[in-house]
Amino acid sequence: MKKLNKKASEMNLKELASYIDYSVLKPEFTEKEIVELTQDGVKLGCATICINPGYMDLCEPYVKGTDTMLCPVCDFPFGTSSTESKVKQIEIVSRYDSVKEVDIVANFGMIRSEKYDEVTADLKACVEAAHKFGRDIKVIFETDALTEEQVRKTCQCCLEAGADYVKTSTGFLTGFEAHGASPEMIKIMMDEVQDQCLVKGSGCIRTREHFLQLIDMGIDRMGVGYKSVPVVLGLEKSTNSNDSY
16 A cells, blocks of 8 residues: 555645546547547546557557556456456557556456356466566456455455456446445455555545545555546536546
8 A cells, every 4th residue: 555645635736646547438438539538637647547458559649758658458347258368458458568557357246156266367367467568457346246255355366366456346337336446445455455465446436535535545546537537636626427437
């Protein structure tokens, strides 16, 4: 977890933006919208722009020469592809110079089936594919679909697999009550992984108060939807957006 020497409320815009993975993941986005949102995330100084793997060539020119990198999100949003398919996706996107980190969705149906050995094996192959190219990997659990025990056990699967981050949500889950990166869930994950890997919160981060609270808790990164980014950074007032992610 990040060791802070100041409160989040005392941080400047650049410091706050460095916590953000700017989400540009909606499948209905046009290429024009994707480019514009990527440019916005770069202008703000966000850590990464989270995009679907098919838009690597489209987005890479807009992050080159900046402090913002691309973070392709593989097997999104279900995590149910074969291990071989996940590995291939990771290998393809990891070859881009603009990639700093890769996100991957864990098979949360398998987690709910409590097949933890299979979950670990699947994630380990993904981790090895990313690390082969020197990329960090974040594992999305879809925590709103899981019990606390399942979340804790999946944290252990990620540690065993060598993942760099554990992460809460895709923002695209249906049929379950959405809590996303609640302070309660982030605390559970932090307690479980201790300092053995990093923690990313995503889903339902839509207010500045929530955003600052998670920073003060020691979170390492947050996925924030494009409508909510200016709100959490204090550039706009909340509009109670249903921004996914």
